[in-house]
Amino acid sequence: MKTLVIFFFLFILQTGLQAQQLIWPNNKKAVIVLTYDDALLSQLKVAVPQLEAAHLKATFFLTGDINGETIGKWRALGKKGFEMGNHTLFHPCLSTDDNPVHSEGYTPYSIIREIEVMNHFLYALDGKTLRTYAYPCTETTVGGKDYVDTLRKYGLIKYARVGGDVNEAVIKDFKHLDPLQIPSYGLEDNTTGDQLIGFVKKVQQSGGMGIIMLHGIGGDYITISAAAHQQLITYLENNRDQIWVPTFMQAMDYAFKASK
Numbered sequence: 001m002k003t004l005v006i007f008f009f010l011f012i013l014q015t016g017l018q019a020q021q022l023i024w025p026n027n028k029k030a031v032i033v034l035t036y037d038d039a040l041l042s043q044l045k046v047a048v049p050q051l052e053a054a055h056l057k058a059t060f061f062l063t064g065d066i067n068g069e070t071i072g073k074w075r076a077l078g079k080k081g082f083e084m085g086n087h088t089l090f091h092p093c094l095s096t097d098d099n100p101v102h103s104e105g106y107t108p109y110s111i112i113r114e115i116e117v118m119n120h121f122l123y124a125l126d127g128k129t130l131r132t133y134a135y136p137c138t139e140t141t142v143g144g145k146d147y148v149d150t151l152r153k154y155g156l157i158k159y160a161r162v163g164g165d166v167n168e169a170v171i172k173d174f175k176h177l178d179p180l181q182i183p184s185y186g187l188e189d190n191t192t193g194d195q196l197i198g199f200v201k202k203v204q205q206s207g208g209m210g211i212i213m214l215h216g217i218g219g220d221y222i223t224i225s226a227a228a229h230q231q232l233i234t235y236l237e238n239n240r241d242q243i244w245v246p247t248f249m250q251a252m253d254y255a256f257k258a259s260k
């Protein structure tokens with residue numbers, strides 16, 4: 001009898017947990033968010049035409065590496081409903097060979113100041129006042145200090161993306177998710193189309209959300225091929241009745257509201 005009672009409570013608990021599963025817009029079964037970092041030319045040249053042909057939206061985390069040649073292009077994308085996120089001006093990280101600005105000399109306040117200036121820069125670009133953020137090199141510390149709570153205190157950023165492996169990046173529990181530490185699947189060089197679709201299928205099975213962090217597409221660095229990117233886009237397009245592909249801001253706005 002005791003065992004039966006325990007099973008009964010376990011059953012209730014299980015049902016309760018399942019009930020937390022979010023219902024996505026238009027009865028879609030899962031959410032994939034495509035995010036592209038560092039304002040790279042290959043994103044404008046290769047990724048954007050593929051996204052537009054499939055009528056999919058995405059988020060671009062821009063840095064101060066935008067210029068007279070590209071600002072008009074980013075602005076035009078913003079007008080079409082793509083999101084321009086904040087990725088700082090100088091992309092400070094721990095010292096590495098290919099990263100010119102080192103974060104060791106920063107304090108939490110100095111990076112906040114830089115994020116604020118980049119927000120102004122982005123306001124000039126698309127006129128938006130609410131902004132999302134991606135931590136440079138997915139590091140939440142500068143000068144040895146964690147700045148997530150400083151970022152929270154200043155209120156400059158609504159949602160922020162961190163890194164994560166392919167398992168951590170499948171998000172199901174939004175109740176306990178920190179809006180300023182949202183995990184994502186950071187791709188490696190030469191990630192294949194099959195690997196990308198494998199991740200999407202994993203997210204589909206979970207009924208949750210998966211955020212993908214992309215860099216170079218058919219060029220630049222941390223590059224996946226144009227063909228692999230096209231394979232991902234085609235899969236998302238063919239499964240559009242099952243998978244919602246919003247911007248990072250849209251996805252998080254919906255998920256946090258729906259999980260309250």
Ligand SMILES: [Zn+2]
Pocket residue numbers: 037038087091136137
């Ligand atoms: Zn970056």
